[in-house]
Amino acid sequence: MASLVIAEHDNASLKDATHKTVTAAAQISAPVHVLVAGENCGAVAEAAAKIAGVEKVLLADAASYARQLAEPMEALLLSLADKYDAILAPATTTGKNILPRVAAKLDVGQISEILKVISPDTFERPIYAGNAIETLQAPSGKKIITVRTTAFKAAGEGGSATVEKIAASSDSGNSKFAGEALSKSERPDLTSAKIVISGGRGLGSAENFKLLDSIADKLHAAVGASRAAVDAGYVPNDYQVGQTGKAVAPDLYMAVGISGAIQHLAGMKDSKVIVAINKDEDAPIFQVADYGLVGDLFKILPELDEALASRGYK
Amino acid sequence: MKVLVPVKRVIDYNVKVRVKADQSGVDLANVKMSMNPFDEIAVEEAVRLKEKGKASEVVIVSIGPQQASETIRTALAMGGDRGILVKTDQMVEPLAVAKILKAIVDAEQPGFVITGKQAIDDDANQVGQMLAALLGWPQGTFAHSLELADGSAKITREIDGGLQTVEVKLPAVMTTDLRLNEPRYASLPNIMKAKKKPIEEKSPADLGVDITPRFKVLKISEPPKRVGGVKVSGVPELLDKLKADGVI
């Protein structure tokens, strides 16, 4: 049959988490179709049609999908499920919110956050904060899967899929959107940035956290944080990297004033190069860091900022 | 309104787990077990609802071995009223957990269920959503704050882009995120009192749920190990190295 990927988007632009999920889907069951459900999201469907390897894009454009709430999305996916052996979504908060509902209604288990497709029914996924990797074989029948996007390469461009409009399913109306407070940032997205610079409790305040900003700007980096920094209110929740926040795997991850708790490591230890800046030379973060700089971050960060400027990074 | 809180007994979050050499699982012998941290947050929220007069009773459920009754006791010491232990020594997959919880909901008729967003052992992040779907209820996952009104709940959720608020009709399922509240420590008198609170025991079969696993765990292996690198002397050396690696 085929697999269906739920597109990650904000009605205006398609996120590259979708491209990465397409790569995983193609390894499980081809052809790959992409579902774009949203409101006034025609441009997103056009973008999805260009992903290499996608045969068809299903466009469900209706007010009830504007925020991709789990309840209407469940109904929509159940109406489509018959035609697919596998339904996949990136393991974003949207995908995690929706897919278990679909799995439960289809009476199949869900496979969460796969890291690797070993064969169309066998997968690797992290457990215990990534301290163990489980190899899991699914029974025959439909596969419902969320994908750890940092573990898959993005499918390229160059496809020319057809876009098929599909009707909206009925909505129970027992859940509705009632507002949002989104973080605004000109910086690259945390989960797809090539460089991430994260701060921890060591930064000490929201004001001090801004020390990371001009460095991030010079390196075109995204800014992340430990849970402690989020809990203390230095930065919003969507900055959190870790087991229960976002998983990132950039080329360069810089941990500043972060001790390196297992829950934090779970979200960043697959980065290519890790730098740790910490005044405690015994901090566990140094055990995973390629380059460790022991010292006071309040001295090191301004130095780093200046050194970057003098080397021509703006 | 009755509030139901499912709690899971998991390896303590401070324990660094070790994979068994034969790859059959992780070493759980003599390891400290605790309540899943997200479930402590769920219990706290339910108890606060009771303290505010918005909940009439807080019922705690756990599915697991006999020792899971200790986890229930912890929740009762935090302020839960009574417990239900669905006893099994088998591993229970999220879908089966959700089916068991559905059977409990059918019997108990709570108006609100609060689960953790994920259990920190299996990291599945499924049970709350599956339960909501099986019940045909709406959900508010990854809750950051809750405003409960008559017949509805406003739940602000921690999402990838920031915060989102949904309004759901009751009954509903909510799953907790880290910032919802800070769970209390049970006081000694409350720990003593909790010893007298009732815990009812059932089996999955009593509830008519087949918990035979659907998935086959082929192996549990070590993740690729990262080895610590070098300490650099200062910013110039750091930048030279990063440049040489081609990452800046």
Ligand SMILES: Cc1cc2nc3c(=O)[nH]c(=O)nc-3n(C[C@@H](O)[C@H](O)[C@H](O)COP(=O)(O)OP(=O)(O)OC[C@H]3O[C@@H](n4cnc5c(N)ncnc54)[C@H](O)[C@@H]3O)c2cc1C
């Ligand atoms: C090493 C390892 C091997 C495993 N092997 C098997 C196996 O062979 N067969 C098998 O079927 N499963 C196996 N499992 C899975 C099983 O142990 C999971 O814990 C179970 O599938 C539930 O998933 P979860 O707790 O991650 O759910 P989540 O969806 O992450 O849990 C969310 C919330 O649901 C509630 N909840 C979850 N579980 C319970 C519970 N037991 N009681 C009360 N509330 C609960 C809690 O409120 C929790 O916060 C294995 C897991 C591991 C780590």
Ligand SMILES: Cc1cc2nc3c(=O)[nH]c(=O)nc-3n(C[C@H](O)[C@H](O)[C@H](O)COP(=O)(O)OP(=O)(O)OC[C@H]3O[C@@H](n4cnc5c(N)ncnc54)[C@H](O)[C@@H]3O)c2cc1C
């Ligand atoms: C259920 C659960 C889920 C969790 N999920 C996550 C998660 O997803 N992500 C996450 O990050 N954590 C998570 N945690 C929390 C985790 O256990 C740690 O508490 C947290 O990561 C610590 O953050 P930190 O390193 O910023 O703070 P700390 O551990 O307090 O470390 C601060 C560090 O800053 C250094 N420092 C202080 N001042 C300076 C200075 N002037 N210059 C240089 N260095 C300095 C210190 O030496 C120290 O090493 C979770 C915990 C639980 C229980």
